[in-house]
Amino acid sequence: MSSSPTKSPKDAAHEHALLLNSIAEGANEYPKPEHVNFTYGTAGFRTLATKLPPVLFRVGLLAVLRSKRLEGATIGVMVTASHNPEPDNGVKLVDPSGEMLDPTWEAHATALSNCPTTESLISTFTTLATHLRVDLHQPANIVYARDTRPSGPDLIKALERGFSVFGESVKLNDLGITTTPILHYVVKATNDRTGEYGTPNIKGYNEKMSKAFKTLIGNRGPLAPLYVDCANGVGANALSDFTATLGEILPVHPLNTATTTQGALNHQCGADFVKTKQALPPSIQQSGVLAKPNTRACSFDGDADRIVFYYQHETKGTFRLLDGDKIAVMVAMFLGDLVVKAKLDEEHKLQVGVVQTAYANGSSTKYLTSRNIPVTCVPTGVKHLHHAAQRYDIGVYFEANGHGTVLFADHAIKALKSASPQSPDSANAIKNLLAFSELINQAVGDALSDMLLVEAVLAHRGWGASEWDAGYEDLPNRLVKVEVPDRNIFVAVDAERKLQYPLGLQDKIEDAMKKYDMGRSFVRPSGTEDCVRVYAEAKTTTEAENLAIAVTDLVxxxxxxx
Known part of the structure; x- marks a missing residue:
């Protein structure tokens, strides 16, 4: 509740002292380990779960500060380490719009988490509250959840201890075990004053997705069966809940659903395994399910915010990956066609654009630009992709790893809702565009939502996996990690596609690229390790590998x- 105007300075000071004492008690229960440095990055904090309880306590403090600073807007906290191995865990904050934490607050999270003593934590907390002009008497609202990792309950306990120091001024909504995208959805829906985005709970998420998908599929169902590798993670729970709501329109066969088997999470399965190894998870290989003609499958990652598709070539029997680039191209082309069919007037014409990083396969970029779909290249990291996608009327972004979504600008939704269709075809296109805007989780990449997006587009096109794959052929590519004494001497510019420093190195890389047909290579310093990553692609596998070796030697x- 807001502070009372009649409260005396003495009473206010007493309340403040009680709060600081409460923080001190909690901090003493969760002291920071020595010789460990925590950094809040794009994915929040991530490290071995055993090191994280003090971080979770402090994240609890920061989440409440953020909510109070925003006059009680609901903030999300997700305890997950996504595609990392099971001994790891992590935590990230979600802002009221369902997007990731405001980047300016990442430094505050890092500062709080690295305070070595209780005294320094209280000092830093007080400085932050003052500097950020936080009225500590404001109410706060937090929604939080975790994935299926065994370390989750202990970390949630530490997080809740952080919330508890503020007493009854904090209203909590514990979603329990759920996916990262559902947590983002609930945060966005809770803060939506219009009530149009959806009911702010897991049931509301399932009902919204189900309704939009049924609208899009119409009388085209039931669709061909889809095999889903759930990475032995929380996506298995979410998929089971969702299919109970959806019914028989999309027959789903969940695989790798051992959420309680120790060590199974992300182990030789999941989106990261498939993308990195360019191969089927052994469990799916052994099951033989993809040996049947026209069978497709997909893999979620551990917290279900990434997805990649794949199938086996009918005649060659080879593994074929349909990654984030393939998803982005198919979806952008389809939405672009729908916009043309909608025949909106000149004043309300909508532009579909795609956002990629330098890691996107060159063939995908060429395919889009040759078909007049604009492409923006940004530095690696979802926050860069998301913000660039917001500049389009309909912005499609997917990293090659399968994390991505589609953003419909508010004015685009208004234009579609207020449009006067010129024909039954244009009315149908408008209806479908609006249904896609409901089906797609616009807060964040969402494996479940993106799975339905792909299935809906395939159904409309009348395609199987092989027809989807036939659009363009990926250039062979190679990604090499090169350990270096000091990564800081490498400075990348132009959306990380070129090196500014060391001086002269970029010229040598470009000379190497000219020696190979369709050669392209770039060097990107790691944000966390003393290494750089060399990406190379060319017309043949041998040329891509040789280019990667040449650039690695230059590095x-x-x-x-x-």
Whole structure:
């Protein structure tokens, strides 16, 4: 509740002292381990779960500060480490719009988490509250959840201890075990004053997705069966809940659903495994399910915010990956066609655009630009992709790893809702565009939502996996991790596609690229490790590998290793 105007300075000071004492008690229960440095990055905090309880306590403090600063807007907290191995865990905050934490607050999270003592934590907390002009008497609202990791309950306990120091001024909504995208959805829906986005709970999410999907499929169902690798993670729970709501329109066969088996999470399965290894998870390989003609499958990651599709080539029997680039191209082309069919007047014409990173396969970029779909390239990291996608009327972004979504601008939704259709075809296109805007989780990449998006587009096109795959052929590529004594000497510019420093290295890389047909390579310093990553692609596998070796040698020379 807001502070009373009649409260005396003495009473206010007493309340403040009680709060600081309460923080001190909690901090003493969760002291920061020595010789460990925590950094809040794009994915929040991530490390071994055993190191994280003090971080969770402090994240609890920061989440409440953020909500109070925003006059009681609901903030989300998700305890997950996504595609990381099971001993890891992590935590990230979600802002009221359902997007990731405001980047300016990442530094505050890092500062609080690295306070070495209780005294320094109280000092930093007080400084932050003052500097950020937080009225500590404001109410706060928090919604939080975790994935299926065994370390989750202990970390939630530490998080709740952080919330508890503020007493009854904090209203909590514990979603329990659920996916990261559902947590984002609930945060966005809770803060939506119009009530149009959806009911702010898991049931509301399932009902919204189900209704939109049924609208899009119409009388085209039931569709062909889909096999879903759930990475032995929380996506298995979410898929089971959702299919109970959806019914028989999409027959789903969940695989790798052992959420309580120790060590199973992300182990030789999941989206990251499939993308990195360019191969089927062994469990799916052994089951033989993809040996049947026209059978497709997909893999979620551990917290169900990434998805990749794949199938086996009918005649060659080879594994074929349909990754984030393939999803982005198919979806952008389809939505672009719908916009043309909608025949909106000149004043309300909508532009569909795609946002990629330098890691996107060159063939996908060429395919889009040759068909007049604009492409923006941004630095690696979802926050860069998301913000760039917001500049389009309908912005499609997917990282090659399968994390992505589609953003419909508010004015685009208004234009579609107020449009006067010129024909039954244009009315149908408008109806479908609006249904896609409901089906797609616009807060964040969402494996379940993106799975339905792909299935809906395939159903409308009348395609199987092989027809989808036939649009363009990925250029062979290679990604190499090169350890270096000091990554800071490598400075990337132009959306990480070129090196500004060391001086002269970029010219040498470009000379190497010219020696290979369709050669492209770039060097990107890691944000967390003393290494750089070399990406290379060319017309043949041998040429891509040779280009990667040549650029790796140039990097080693520039860092004094050769």
């Amino acid at each position: 080693k020379m520039a860092s004094g290793q050769i």
